[in-house]
Amino acid sequence: MIAQRDYSRFTNSELESVVVVRENDHYRKILSPFPYERSIPVSSQNQPNLRIPGPVPLPDDVLEIAGSQMINHRGPKYADMLDRMSANLKTVFMTKNDVYFITSSGTGAMEAAVVNTISPGDKILSIIIGAFGERFAEIAEAYGGDVTRISFDLGQAADLDKVRETLKGMSGVKAVVFTHNESSTGVSNPLEDLCRVIHEESDALILVDAVSSAGGVPIAVDAWGIDVVATASQKSWVSPPGISMVTFSKKAWEAHARSITPKYYFDIQQYEDYVKIGQPPFTPCLPTMFTLEVALQSMVDEGIENVFARHHEIAQHTRDGAKALGLDLLPDPRFASNTVTAIRLPEGVDGKAFLAQVNKNYNVIFGGGQKSLVGKIFRIGHMGWVEKAHIDEALKAAEETLKSMTS
Ligand SMILES: Cc1ncc(COP(=O)(O)O)c(C=O)c1O
Numbered sequence: 181m182i183a184q185r186d187y188s189r190f191t192n193s194e195l196e197s198v199v200v201v202r203e204n205d206h207y208r209k210i211l212s213p214f215p216y217e218r219s220i221p222v223s224s225q226n227q228p229n230l231r232i233p234g235p236v237p238l239p240d241d242v243l244e245i246a247g248s249q250m251i252n253h254r255g256p257k258y259a260d261m262l263d264r265m266s267a268n269l270k271t272v273f274m275t276k277n278d279v280y281f282i283t284s285s286g287t288g289a290m291e292a293a294v295v296n297t298i299s300p301g302d303k304i305l306s307i308i309i310g311a312f313g314e315r316f317a318e319i320a321e322a323y324g325g326d327v328t329r330i331s332f333d334l335g336q337a338a339d340l341d342k343v344r345e346t347l348k349g350m351s352g353v354k355a356v357v358f359t360h361n362e363s364s365t366g367v368s369n370p371l372e373d374l375c376r377v378i379h380e381e382s383d384a385l386i387l388v389d390a391v392s393s394a395g396g397v398p399i400a401v402d403a404w405g406i407d408v409v410a411t412a413s414q415k416s417w418v419s420p421p422g423i424s425m426v427t428f429s430k431k432a433w434e435a436h437a438r439s440i441t442p443k444y445y446f447d448i449q450q451y452e453d454y455v456k457i458g459q460p461p462f463t464p465c466l467p468t469m470f471t472l473e474v475a476l477q478s479m480v481d482e483g484i485e486n487v488f489a490r491h492h493e494i495a496q497h498t499r500d501g502a503k504a505l506g507l508d509l510l511p512d513p514r515f516a517s518n519t520v521t522a523i524r525l526p527e528g529v530d531g532k533a534f535l536a537q538v539n540k541n542y543n544v545i546f547g548g549g550q551k552s553l554v555g556k557i558f559r560i561g562h563m564g565w566v567e568k569a570h571i572d573e574a575l576k577a578a579e580e581t582l583k584s585m586t587s
Pocket residue numbers: 233234285286287288312359361362363364389390391392412
């Protein structure tokens with residue numbers, strides 16, 4: 181809900197500073213249409229090619245902004261910035277729902293989704309396709325949710341028929357919680373289809389962990405009827421860690437009114453009350469707010485469909501490149517993620533040694549496997565600002581390291 185800001189309570193000098201900040205170099209960049217020249221070098225002596233699924237490497241213009249001077253988070257500059265950011269975030273999420281910026285990592289946003297909408301004893305269906313799906317279930321359980329898990333093999337997306345069947349066999353489900361893009365396996369759930377099935381079979385709220393998909397992959401919050409989406413700044417949003425973002429539907433607000441779960445820091449009502457006066461309820465991670473403002477504006481300037489197309493293209497380039505090396509991908513190809521690619525390590529290769537050698541000899545950093553996939557896969561992050569040169573360098577490092585380890 182973006183109220184028309186009333187500036188009458190600010191002094192003249194405070195208001196002038198709104199103009200001054202816009203004249204700073206980076207704000208000039210925000211206001212000038214993207215794309216302006218931007219690049220991140222491939223690995224160099226003092227900078228690795230960081231190819232984990234977030235935090236993502238940042239281009240110089242963003243790094244410069246992250247180092248900007250602090251501002252008064254209870255002054256007009258902040259109010260002005262929050263207005264623009266909220267409007268742009270709604271554009272990216274294709275929604276008229278409320279959006280909020282929270283100083284936390286992505287897990288905080290997942291916790292916010294839960295504490296604001298469920299009450300102890302509520303029936304929750306948790307769809308799990310990997311480690312982060314399990315985390316969402318654990319959060320719901322930690323707050324007293326009566327959680328039913330439905331799990332799928334690692335590398336697979338949720339099977340729609342199975343989800344439908346499960347919902348048919350349950351009654352009074354209050355919320356369905358799941359991961360959109362499972363970073364641990366490089367699989368993207370078919371979000372639109374899943375939402376359709378859930379709506380057809382229940383009246384449940386839909387709470388989505390989109391931490392590693394939002395900003396790189398389309399999420400049509402209103403058209404697909406998603407109640408809460410949670411994401412975090414260090415992923416496709418070309419920003420450092422520190423800020424999570426949530427969308428909140430009318431139905432989620434109705435659930436909030438009924439929810440008796442204890443909450444304070446993540447009580448979304450606090451954020452809503454403060455948005456009305458252009459402020460955060462608590463001291464925000466300002467450097468990340470600054471970079472997120474640029475990220476959001478540049479995404480809107482570039483055109484969100486172009487941002488999504490760019491992610492699709494670099495993901496395809498990564499998958500093709502890995503396959504050209506004779507490597508197998510973990511995910512079912514129908515559901516391969518556009519933000520992270522999970523690649524199986526050839527039989528007999530020591531996964532830990534592989535990651536260490538790639539790092540030491542090529543200055544490239546991959547993500548490893550998580551939980552039962554430790555030592556079995558490696559993951560290449562390609563969300564945010566990624567150029568083909570980054571992927572080519574990373575794949576070359578993988579190829580040469582595997583050659584040296586298997587010969
Ligand atoms: C899909 C997904 N969900 C949740 C998280 C947790 O986010 P954070 O580490 O910011 O709390 C991550 C982080 O990698 C993720 O990829």
